[in-house]
Structures are given as C-alpha cells and as structure tokens.
Amino acid sequence: MTSPKTVLITGTSSGIGLAAAIGAARAGWTAIATMRDPGKAEALLEAADEAGVADRIQVKRLDVTDPESITACLDEVIAEHGRLDALVNNAGSAKTGTIxxxxxxxxxxxxxxxxxxxxxxxxxxxxxxxxxxxxxxxVSSVGGAVGQPFNEAYCAAKFAVEGFMQSLAPLAATVGVDVTVVEPGPVASEFVANQNLDIPALLNAAGPYAPALEAYFGLRRSVFEGAQTPAEAAAPIVDALTADRPPFRIQTSDWARNFVATTLADLDGSAVQALTKTWVR
Structure with a gap:
C-alpha cells in the first residue's frame, strides 16, 4: 500500500487552518495540525471526530517564530512519517492601527x-x-495585494510574503516544488476577533486620525457581514493540495477576485488609491 501523503499546516487551532486540516484529511492526506499551544486543539479534534477523520489528524506544537520549535516539529514528522509532501503556511496575526x-x-x-x-x-x-x-x-490575504488604511503592518507583511513567494516559485519549480499563495477576503473566524480590539479606547487615542478610524471601523463591519466561512475559504487550499498543477495565485471568493483585480490592473496606483480613500472619509 502507498502511504498517505503528509501535509503540515500551521495555525490550526481555529479558522482557516482548522478547516484546512479537516479538508486535507477528508481528501486522504495525513494532516499534521500545528499550533503554538496544543492545549487549544479541542475544537479541531471535535471537528475531526464529527468529520470521521480523527485518525488522519495529528496535533503537534509549533511556534513559527521559534527556530528550535520548527526544527523539532519537522524532525518528528520525518521520523514518524518518513516524508513531507506539502507545507501550508497559515499561522498569522492581525494588527490594526496606523504607524x-x-x-x-x-x-x-x-x-x-x-x-x-x-x-x-x-x-x-x-x-x-x-x-x-x-x-x-x-495563506496570504487580499491585503497582500491591496494596501489598506490602518493595516500598514499587516499588509506590509503580506506584501512581503507575496514578493517572497513570487520570487521563489520559478526557482522552486526547477527542483520539483510547486508554490501557491491563497488570498482570502473577509472570513468569519476568530482571526480578527483575536485582536481583542477596544474600539472606543482606540478612537479616544487616535487623535487626528479618529474620524478616519471611525469610518474605517464602519466599513469593516459592513464588509464582514458578507464574510466567507472558514470552510469556504479553506476549500481552495485543499484544491491546491490535490491539483496536478496548482496556479501560483488563488483568491477564495468572487469578492476577493474582484478586489485583487483592482491592483493587478492598476499600473499607476490610482485605482487602488481611489478605492481605499473612500474607506476613511
């Protein structure tokens, strides 16, 4: 028998990462579901039981900011499974605020x-x-293609991710490794909630930026009313795992495709500026 392919997914305690782990296991993969605190694996393990894939989910501790943690986790995976067929970089954190x-x-x-x-x-x-x-x-974001007010740090990181991966992709292909970035739009998950934003306090501390910040929060509330579920956003990740030739860039919804298209066809940057200026006034 051929052993199942093995995928390591970071940031699986909730949201897209959790859904991707379940989706990969359903597709027949062994999913190494990693998180900084394995004590937070309850939701994942319950979902795996409900989906009937608990035998294909393995929880491991991994902190992507700790080199020793990365080495220890990968060493365990290779020792236990003898192979690694895919990596899904999903771990991340939101950061709202202007510089x-x-x-x-x-x-x-x-x-x-x-x-x-x-x-x-x-x-x-x-x-x-x-x-x-x-x-x-x-897992990048539409924020890796369109810079957004009050998201300078987050978007800068995601822009960097996309530049890194776009540069790596042709070189990795020469040694047989496919590279894909997935760009979700709004997703109804704990990702944004985990910031624990005290909006009144932020507005009180915003000084001259308070009117723009209030407008931004109003827009964000309306955008997230139509957010995807984590399972919907994770489905293209599973498609990229199983496709013969996955594309380099995948958006997870029509909203995300239309949003990212603004910048991909915006040679002088004016279209993006016209769009995002409406967010803060």
Missing part, C-alpha cells in the same frame, strides 16, 4: 509572525519537499 500610533515593536512583531515565520517554515521544509516533489501553499 504613528503603533510602536515599532508592534510592527516588528507583526512582521515576525506573518512574514519571517513563513520564510523560516518554508526554508526548513524545502529539503523534504524537494525529496517528495511536493508543494508550498501559503
């Missing part, structure tokens, strides 16, 4: 998780993926 109101330590922290964590995981996984002729799938 004058954020400390540089907050910006660096956002880059550490959302960008350097992706780079570190990809670098560590590539030798194993070359051996299996596997693939790297990275």
């Amino acid at each position: 004058e109101l954020l400390g540089l330590d907050e910006v660096r922290a956002a880059m550490e998780v959302n960008f350097f964590g992706v780079v570190a995981m990809t670098r560590a996984a590539l030798p194993h993926l070359r051996a299996s002729r596997g693939r790297v799938i990275t």
Whole structure:
C-alpha cells in the first residue's frame, strides 16, 4: 500500500487552518495540525471526530517564530512519517492601527509572525519537499495585494510574503516544488476577533486620525457581514493540495477576485488609491 501523503499546516487551532486540516484529511492526506499551544486543539479534534477523520489528524506544537520549535516539529514528522509532501503556511496575526500610533515593536512583531515565520517554515521544509516533489501553499490575504488604511503592518507583511513567494516559485519549480499563495477576503473566524480590539479606547487615542478610524471601523463591519466561512475559504487550499498543477495565485471568493483585480490592473496606483480613500472619509 502507498502511504498517505503528509501535509503540515500551521495555525490550526481555529479558522482557516482548522478547516484546512479537516479538508486535507477528508481528501486522504495525513494532516499534521500545528499550533503554538496544543492545549487549544479541542475544537479541531471535535471537528475531526464529527468529520470521521480523527485518525488522519495529528496535533503537534509549533511556534513559527521559534527556530528550535520548527526544527523539532519537522524532525518528528520525518521520523514518524518518513516524508513531507506539502507545507501550508497559515499561522498569522492581525494588527490594526496606523504607524504613528503603533510602536515599532508592534510592527516588528507583526512582521515576525506573518512574514519571517513563513520564510523560516518554508526554508526548513524545502529539503523534504524537494525529496517528495511536493508543494508550498501559503495563506496570504487580499491585503497582500491591496494596501489598506490602518493595516500598514499587516499588509506590509503580506506584501512581503507575496514578493517572497513570487520570487521563489520559478526557482522552486526547477527542483520539483510547486508554490501557491491563497488570498482570502473577509472570513468569519476568530482571526480578527483575536485582536481583542477596544474600539472606543482606540478612537479616544487616535487623535487626528479618529474620524478616519471611525469610518474605517464602519466599513469593516459592513464588509464582514458578507464574510466567507472558514470552510469556504479553506476549500481552495485543499484544491491546491490535490491539483496536478496548482496556479501560483488563488483568491477564495468572487469578492476577493474582484478586489485583487483592482491592483493587478492598476499600473499607476490610482485605482487602488481611489478605492481605499473612500474607506476613511
């Protein structure tokens, strides 16, 4: 018998990562579902039981900002399964605020998780993926294509991710590794809620940016009313795992496709500026 293919997915305690782990297991993969705190795996394990795939889900501790944690996790995967066929870079954290109101330590922290964590995981996984002729799938965001007010740190990290992956993709292909980025739009998950934003306090501290921030929060509420479910956003990840030749860039919804199209056809940047200016006035 051929052993199941193995995929390591980061950030699986909730949201897209959880749904991707369940979807991959349903597709016949062994899903190594990683998270910083395995004590938060209850929701994932309950979902795996309900889906009948608990035997194909393995929870492991992994902190993408800790090189020793990355090495230990990958060493365990190879020792236990003998192979790694795909990496799904999903772990990340949101960061709302404009640069004058954020400390540089907050910006660096956002880059550490959302960008350097992706780079570190990809670098560590590539030798194993070359051996299996596997693939790297990275959850970016529409914020990796369209810069958004009050999301400078987050969008900067996602832009960096997309530049990194777009540069890596043709080179990785020469050694048999496919590279794909997945761009979700709004998703009804714990990702945004996990910021624990105190909106009145933020508005009180925003100074001259308060009117723009209030407008931004109003827009965000309306946009998230039509958000995708995590399962809907994760479905293209599973498609990219199983496709013979996955594309480099995949949006997870028509909304995301239309939004990203604004910047992909915007040679002088005026279309994006015209769009995002309406968010803050």
